[in-house]
Amino acid sequence: MTGIEKDSEHVPDPAGAAEGLDARLVVDRGSFHLDVALAAAPGDVVALLGPNGAGKTTALRALAGLTPLSTGHLRLDGVDLRRTPPESRPVGVVFQDYLLFPHLTALDNVAFGPRCRGAGRTEARARAAEWLDRMGLAEHADAKPRRLSGGQSQRVALARALATHPRLLLLDEPLAALDARTRLEVRARLRRHLAAFEAVAVLVTHDPLDAMVLADRLVVVERGRIVQEGTPSDIARHPRTEYIAQLVGLNLYRGQAEGHTVRLDAGPAVSTTEDLSGPAFVAFPPDAVTLYRERPAGSSARNLWRCEVAGLETHGNRIRAELTGELALAADLTAVAAAELDLRPGAPAWAAVKATQTHAYPA
Amino acid sequence: MTTGREAPRKARLRAPGRGVPLALLVPALLGLAFLLVPLIALLLRAPWRSLPEQLTSPEVWDALRLSLLCATTATALSLVAGVPLAWLLARTDFPGRGLVRALVTLPLVLPPVVGGVALLLALGRNGVVGQWLDAWFGVTLPFTTTGVVLAETFVAMPFLVISVEGTLRAADPRYEEAAATLGASRSTAFRRVTLPLIAPGIAAGAVLAWARALGEFGATITFAGSFPGRTQTMPLAVYLALQNDPAAAIALSLVLLAVSIAVLAGLRDRWMTAS
Numbered sequence: 001m002t003g004i005e006k007d008s009e010h011v012p013d014p015a016g017a018a019e020g021l022d023a024r025l026v027v028d029r030g031s032f033h034l035d036v037a038l039a040a041a042p043g044d045v046v047a048l049l050g051p052n053g054a055g056k057t058t059a060l061r062a063l064a065g066l067t068p069l070s071t072g073h074l075r076l077d078g079v080d081l082r083r084t085p086p087e088s089r090p091v092g093v094v095f096q097d098y099l100l101f102p103h104l105t106a107l108d109n110v111a112f113g114p115r116c117r118g119a120g121r122t123e124a125r126a127r128a129a130e131w132l133d134r135m136g137l138a139e140h141a142d143a144k145p146r147r148l149s150g151g152q153s154q155r156v157a158l159a160r161a162l163a164t165h166p167r168l169l170l171l172d173e174p175l176a177a178l179d180a181r182t183r184l185e186v187r188a189r190l191r192r193h194l195a196a197f198e199a200v201a202v203l204v205t206h207d208p209l210d211a212m213v214l215a216d217r218l219v220v221v222e223r224g225r226i227v228q229e230g231t232p233s234d235i236a237r238h239p240r241t242e243y244i245a246q247l248v249g250l251n252l253y254r255g256q257a258e259g260h261t262v263r264l265d266a267g268p269a270v271s272t273t274e275d276l277s278g279p280a281f282v283a284f285p286p287d288a289v290t291l292y293r294e295r296p297a298g299s300s301a302r303n304l305w306r307c308e309v310a311g312l313e314t315h316g317n318r319i320r321a322e323l324t325g326e327l328a329l330a331a332d333l334t335a336v337a338a339a340e341l342d343l344r345p346g347a348p349a350w351a352a353v354k355a356t357q358t359h360a361y362p363a
Numbered sequence: 364m365t366t367g368r369e370a371p372r373k374a375r376l377r378a379p380g381r382g383v384p385l386a387l388l389v390p391a392l393l394g395l396a397f398l399l400v401p402l403i404a405l406l407l408r409a410p411w412r413s414l415p416e417q418l419t420s421p422e423v424w425d426a427l428r429l430s431l432l433c434a435t436t437a438t439a440l441s442l443v444a445g446v447p448l449a450w451l452l453a454r455t456d457f458p459g460r461g462l463v464r465a466l467v468t469l470p471l472v473l474p475p476v477v478g479g480v481a482l483l484l485a486l487g488r489n490g491v492v493g494q495w496l497d498a499w500f501g502v503t504l505p506f507t508t509t510g511v512v513l514a515e516t517f518v519a520m521p522f523l524v525i526s527v528e529g530t531l532r533a534a535d536p537r538y539e540e541a542a543a544t545l546g547a548s549r550s551t552a553f554r555r556v557t558l559p560l561i562a563p564g565i566a567a568g569a570v571l572a573w574a575r576a577l578g579e580f581g582a583t584i585t586f587a588g589s590f591p592g593r594t595q596t597m598p599l600a601v602y603l604a605l606q607n608d609p610a611a612a613i614a615l616s617l618v619l620l621a622v623s624i625a626v627l628a629g630l631r632d633r634w635m636t637a638s
Contacts, residue, residue: 066540086543099541103559112555116546164546 018078020044021168021200025062026072027055034058034224035072038202040217042077042167045194045201047215049208051243055224056204057096060170063202064093076168076200087116089168092161096173098153100145106132106156107141113164131159135193151182158193169194171203175210187213208247212236220244238361239283250283251329254363262360268326270353271302272360279363286320288357289331292350293341303353305329309343319343323351402620409617410610417614425592426600427618433508433596434576437515438523441572445523446565450553452524453531454539464528471521478517479585486513486586510587511594515576522575523568530564531557567630574626578619 020041027034034055040046048056061067063074065086074081081089092113100109110128111121119127132141135155145153154174161169174190175183191214194201205211211218212232219229220241228240239245245252255264257276263269270282296304307325314320319338321331331351333341343349410417417423451457452464470478486493486504496502504510538560542552558565580598587594589603597619605612 064544066543086540087546087548089544091544093541093544095537095541099535099537101538101541101556101560112542112547113545116542116548116551160545 021063021076021202023063023074024072025059025074026070027058027062027067028070029058032058032224034062036219036221036224036226038063038219040200040202042199043197044217045197045203045215047211047218048202048204048221049211049218049247050206050221052206054221056206056221057172058224059221060093060172060202060204063168063170064091065089090164090166091168091170092164092166094154094157094161094169094171094174097177098145098157100148100153100156100160102145105142105144106137106148106152109145109156110160110163113160117164127163128159131163132156135159149182150178151186154178154186155189158190162193162197167199169197169199169201171201173205174203174214175205175207190214237359238281240281240363245283250285251289252281252283253327254279254281256280257360257362260355264327266327268305270358270360271355272358273355274360276360276362280360281363282358282360284353284358286330286332287318288353289329290352291321291331291333291337291341291343292352293348295350296352302355303358305351307349307351309345309347309349311345312338312343321349323349327351405613405616405620409613413610414614414617417611418618420611422591422600423611423615423618426595426597426615429508429511429592429595430577430597433511433515434519434573434579436512437519437576438569438573440512440516441520441523441576442565442569445520445568445572446527446558449524449527449531450557453528454536467524468521470518471525475518475579475581475583476585479514479582482510482514482517482582482586486510505586506588506590506594508587508593511583511596514582514586515579518579518582519572519576523565523572526568526571527561527565530561530568533564534560570626570630574623577622 020039022039024037025034032055036048036055036059038046038059048059050056058067062069065081065084069082076090100106101112104112107125107128110131111124114124114127115121129138129141132138135158137152137155137159140148140152140156145156148156154177158171158174175187178186187210194203194214203211203214205214215232217229218232218235220227220235220243222241222243228235228244230238235244236248239248239250239252242252253262253264253266253270255262255266255270257263257272257274257278257280259275259277260272261269262272262276262280262282264282272282295306305326307323307327307329309321310324311322312319313322314335315332317335318332319335321333321338321343323329323331329351341347341349448467452460452467483490483505485491486496488494488497488503488505493504496504504513534557538556539549539552542556543549547555577596578598579596580602583594583596584599589595589599591600595603597615601612601615601619604615
């Protein structure tokens with residue numbers, strides 16, 4: 001997977017600017033410690049990407065004021081929000097399961113925010129109707145949430161969050177509650193709405209595809225800390241942890257580079273085309289690996305390791321082989337090739353990767 | 364397994380040798396009879412012929428009117444104070460919350476007569492609070508209709524609090540968080556989101572409290588006495604009638620039975636289908 005190419009590679013630097021979000025979220029809760037710094041300019045869409053339990057949702061709750069900060073800072077458009085209760089923050093939240101009020105119609109759900117922020121009943125309902133119309137839900141205005149499909153509920157939740165004109169929009173796993181078919185459509189629609197949103201949007205997801213489609217910038221969080229941030233394409237090309245490499249489907253190793261060779265911490269060396277020195281990462285995609293039953297005699301590949309098949313699983317229309325041995329790696333091959341090689345768990349195999357198929361970059 | 368085999372389904376209807384053992388069946392039927400026979404007796408011995416006359420007598424109407432008025436007022440008081448109290452117990456954390464909860468439930472298990480005595484010591488003319496009410500406002504509570512309402516509230520409110528607290532605990536608190544992120548203060552969130560969500564639980568608690576207040580005897584007679592038209596509610600009227608006019612007592616009892624059955628019918632979705 002190469003991710004979605006974005007033409008702008010710039011990472012905004014709002015540290016000096018008053019506009020936008022500037023936060024360092026520290027939440028201490030017994031054994032769990034979250035420490036995440038986030039900065040974004042108006043118009044930015046930032047995705048917090050990470051495995052379950054990484055602290056993404058805690059970070060989102062801290063931004064919304066639902067979880068208190070242990071320490072750190074939180075400024076939105078130059079205003080310190082640390083002491084501001086959630087109801088007074090200019091923040092809109094789309095919750096994972098939407099939390100539409102079941103006793104109110106779609107229209108009254110969306111009108112709830114404007115009402116609470118001082119609009120009269122008629123004005124609030126007019127504004128809500130406008131938002132529902134913008135979401136293509138005008139004919140569902142009088143429907144109770146239980147009558148709405150997953151995709152419709154998601155749009156009502158988005159309309160409800162946007163109807164208060166937040167300066168920070170938070171989305172917690174906005175697509176997780178949807179089935180695969182709806183997801184595709186809702187994702188495209190959400191992307192359009194986020195692109196049109198003029199303030200800061202922060203979304204939390206464990207799905208790299210959602211993150212890469214929806215966000216301009218990814219912040220990868222593991223065990224309460226940021227392990228990498230950058231544009232989707234940057235992260236897809238240069239993963240810096242095992243988790244991200246797996247997400248984007250790459251074999252990733254860390255080692256010491258010396259010219260065209262990286263000596264891996266895990267043992268063997270990998271020949272690369274890049275000329276580097278010092279700590280480095282080497283990555284190659286699973287379909288760059290060629291497997292042999294016997295040691296190949298005439299192979300031009302300089303990277304050749306003796307391995308053993310640990311497991312096999314189908315991966316789309318390919319077979320993915322997990323190998324252990326001199327080097328642990330994942331290899332993709334066709335079902336025919338897998339059959340011809342007679343690959344079974346426990347079977348020995350030689351894995352070869354051409355230097356031109358690897359990619360090395362400083363750690 | 365999705366293979367449609369019929370055998371296990373039939374077996375589930377009546378597995379061989381899995382009938383109800385006698386050791387359980389006999390006491391179960393005895394218990395059922397024990398609960399039903401008195402009610403049947405009430406129906407069998409009811410003075411059906413003179414019933415219209417009995418029920419239209421002014422004494423009966425006075426007692427019934429007073430009972431309904433006091434039980435309904437007591438329920439209203441329980442709602443006004445009990446729902447916020449339930450919210451406090453379910454949604455906030457303060458030191459001694461467990462103790463407060465235990466104290467709230469105490470009137471559930473306390474003999475009502477003891478409750479009546481306690482009310483007298485608190486709100487009686489010389490009571491801890493009552494003496495000031497008397498001295499400052501000239502308000503006397505014991506042996507008044509207000510006294511009946513207070514005695515009924517004392518025994519009925521815990522039913523409401525426990526019912527509403529349970530519903531609140533089962534309700535998703537994140538709806539209140541969602542309301543907060545939309546700009547609702549805690550009280551607005553409670554009024555516009557939580558209250559509608561827990562309305563069925565509040566209704567059930569209110570019916571339960573109302574039924575308890577309607578049947579209240581011990582605390583009422585201790586704190587408010589039994590003055591016809593003023594503090595003599597239906598249960599008190601039944602008890603007194605039984606001594607000199609049993610037919611009237613039966614007629615009054617039938618009215619209370621009818622009210623109880625109506626309450627049960629109203630609650631059937633909540634209580635009778637619960638497995």
